[in-house]
Amino acid sequence: MRVEFADSMIKFADTHPQMVFITGDLGYMALEKVQHKFGGKFINAGVAEQNMVTVGAALAHEGFIPWLYSISPFVTLRPYEQIRNDACLHDLPVKLVGNGGGYGYGIMGATHHNIEDIGALRLLPNMRVYVPFTASDVEQSIEQMLADPHPNYLRLNQGAKIKYEVAPFSQWRKIKSGTKGTVVGTGPVVENICNLDIAADLEIWVVSIFPINNVPLELIESINATQKLVTIEEHSGECGLRETLSYHIMNHLHGPIKMLALSAGGYPSGKYGDQKFHQAENNLGGEGLHQQLQSFL
């Protein structure tokens, strides 16, 4: 999604001259064209993310729309208090962009992964978290973020490639219908279910903006009809989709509902590999996912 992100920055720079681009010293072979386009409004804030976020908040206070870019944990968890105090409490349109949410940085290791970002940020006041599903979601999500006068976080990853048609970017999207179970997921990891044969009989939904609210009636009806709910996220289930969805549907359920919550549990073996390796270790992909679904359904 990084290519689509850079292209979108260049596209919207013309229509939104108040945009300022700030990188935490990252972007080699990715942001050179953005740097050229933004000129004096492209700032490399160095490896100093706390300062970068507060500088962004102050720029937003002065009418700019700052886009702050880094690897996901470095732009979310490192400057967390700056995000809370300076951007969120003051409700300023600071746009955080984290590349490689989840296990996106694979073999780079645990310090470069982020399986806590959605949960950590969605609970901050005024913050809205955008999680594109496909690569083509990126431009649409950025367009919505530009129209959103609040602090935002954009979680970039490898875009999902699935055989089903995907509706334009929005908080809730139904990917396909089904009767044997209802899947609700966030982010590109949902493709791992979409592409399984077993998915033919499943209803699949993707949620792409947090905090969630107003769960669609059609989704609740599906859960009540199938009585089997699967959640999938490349993120900790604690404070993740698993918890927040459970809360929001709790009062709308009829009868007993079985739930299979698939989430990122960290590093069960203590070993590292590419993104697919970590997904498989956590039953978010590969044979483990298939077996979990088969025994649940």
Add this chain to the structure above:
Amino acid sequence: MNKAFSIKKRFLGMYKAANAGHVGCSLSVAEIITFVRFNWMNDNDEIILSKGHAAASIYSMLAEEGILSEDDIKTFYKNNTYLAAHPPVNKIKRVPFATGSLGHGLSIAAGLGLAQKLKKSDKKVFCITSDGEINEGSTWEAALFIAHHNLKNVVWLVDRNRLQGFGPTEDVMKLEPLDKKLEAFGFNVIIAEGHNFTSLEEAKNKALKSDIPTAIICNTTKGRSWKLYEGKLDSHYLPMKDDHYDVILAEVEIDYNTQISKL
């Protein structure tokens, strides 16, 4: 100095009515705030009190210029007030950001300074930090940023009272030689006597001639004029006793009369 006396008198009254601590922090920074607001900055410039625990001093300054009313001031520390012990979010003109968590203010100033540079505005940004908060890594991140981008429109004033949360700065986390450190970071460093208006005026004149960002290390005394606790940690935490208010005010008067006699 009349304004400084009025500002000190008002915030001492606030602390007394609230039976609150942080008296020494405001006594330390009062002349710096007064000088910046009434002898240096223009009305549309920004002043960031990064040491938000001295909020009463800036509330009193805002009352002095009519932004807060005396009725507002009476709500300090009470339930249902905007005037919390640290400056609030989005509620008071001339307080663009809430402060209180140390180490944010210089980055706020950096961002506001950068914004003016991008807008080609001549607005200036004054940032007052404590010395203890220079422990914070974010303060050094901001210092690097301000110097690198040559944000001459940012003036950093350090309230150098040499006491921090649980001890003297040089015992807790040595800052000296602070001037050399800030110089090495790329600042025009000026040493001033932070309770002395003549010294602050001289610092201002030196700052105005600089082609690089200025940092003024203002040597101060925590709890200035509160003789019982002057230069002691107690002045940070303890509220005044009933008879302290008059004693401190009398000392402030002596202090200012001495300054006037030397003019």
